[in-house]
Amino acid sequence: MTIESRDDVDQYGVVGHPVAHSRSPFIHGLFARQTGERMTYRLYDVQPDDFVTTVTGFFSGGGRGLNVTIPHKPAAAAFAHTLTPRAEVARAVNTLAVEPDGSILGDNTDGAGLVRDLRSNLGIAIEGRRVLILGAGGATRGIVAPLLELGPATLAIANRTADRARVVAASFADIGAVTGCGFNDIEGRPWDLVLNATAASLGGGRPDVSPAVIGKSTICYDLAYGTELTPFLSWALAEGAAGAHLGWGMLVEQAAESFYLWRGVRPDTRAVIDVLKDWRTSS
Numbered sequence: 692m693t694i695e696s697r698d699d700v701d702q703y704g705v706v707g708h709p710v711a712h713s714r715s716p717f718i719h720g721l722f723a724r725q726t727g728e729r730m731t732y733r734l735y736d737v738q739p740d741d742f743v744t745t746v747t748g749f750f751s752g753g754g755r756g757l758n759v760t761i762p763h764k765p766a767a768a769a770f771a772h773t774l775t776p777r778a779e780v781a782r783a784v785n786t787l788a789v790e791p792d793g794s795i796l797g798d799n800t801d802g803a804g805l806v807r808d809l810r811s812n813l814g815i816a817i818e819g820r821r822v823l824i825l826g827a828g829g830a831t832r833g834i835v836a837p838l839l840e841l842g843p844a845t846l847a848i849a850n851r852t853a854d855r856a857r858v859v860a861a862s863f864a865d866i867g868a869v870t871g872c873g874f875n876d877i878e879g880r881p882w883d884l885v886l887n888a889t890a891a892s893l894g895g896g897r898p899d900v901s902p903a904v905i906g907k908s909t910i911c912y913d914l915a916y917g918t919e920l921t922p923f924l925s926w927a928l929a930e931g932a933a934g935a936h937l938g939w940g941m942l943v944e945q946a947a948e949s950f951y952l953w954r955g956v957r958p959d960t961r962a963v964i965d966v967l968k969d970w971r972t973s974s
């Protein structure tokens with residue numbers, strides 16, 4: 692794929708595969724309109740083998756920044772000349788930006804986006820709470836450190852492939868206490884907060900965990916987003932969970948962090964979350 696240069700308006704976009712479903716152009720379009728920033732934001736569906744060539748072409752053609760999504764986050768971390776500390780620890784990059792000297796900075800805004808949605812938008816505390824993350828992929832790598840920094844009583848990662856959860860947990864041992872295990876070894880009493888960071892929702896499934904993890908005070912949050920509740924959230928509510936939230940707020944908040952990195956302006960996320968809520972309920 693070649694990407695044309697346009698000198699009049701700063702170019703941004705999201706690179707992924709598949710990426711047609713992405714709401715990022717809509718969200719960044721709303722941010723740009725709200726803040727008066729002159730920019731374009733496009734979708735780039737790029738196969739893994741074409742990632743480096745395409746992204747190199749984008750930046751040499753004058754592009755200012757890219758969001759990066761499945762499956763390119765590790766490749767973007769390797770592509771960037773420098774990484775922010777939060778991208779370094781996650782070893783996954785969801786935002787690339789041109790620095791004043793022309794070099795490319797890699798950042799990871801997923802964790803900041805999740806934490807802001809949980810605490811500021813939904814009023815969910817992490818401090819002193821027992822928090823369970825399901826999944827040990829790129830999204831989990833981005834959210835572990837920001838969650839640990841808030842001082843949960845316990846943070847556990849459980850994954851279908853248990854070894855992967857143990858490896859991810861061990862890689863954050865310097866930051867705080869976090870354990871890794873398989874689904875069958877999760878402590879079988881209700882957790883305060885259960886985050887579904889598996890990709891199961893994308894295929895219409897749910898992680899196969901015991902209902903013992905859900906209690907009447909448990910809040911469940913699925914990082915996935917869609918117009919309907921995911922199978923995980925429907926199951927959690929049927930098991931008596933106190934609350935169920937889709938990842939729309941995280942999506943908007945991580946986008947706002949990227950926008951701030953690129954433009955130095957912080958958009959009003961509440962207004963954009965409300966627009967998306969109206970769109971979802973009317974679709």
Ligand code: NAP
Pocket residue numbers: 761801804825826827828829830831850851852855888889890891892893894896897898899914915916938939941942943945
């Ligand atoms: P990833 O790197 O591909 O990791 C996938 C994870 O899901 C692995 O832990 C995998 O387990 C697990 N998994 C896949 N299918 C499963 C199933 N049927 N049952 C149980 N576990 C399953 O993906 P990712 O980048 O971490 O993304 C994960 C989710 O987060 C996606 O839904 C994505 O859309 C969402 N996300 C949302 C935001 C947002 O802003 N809201 C941001 C980032 C990601 P194994 O290791 O056993 O294969």
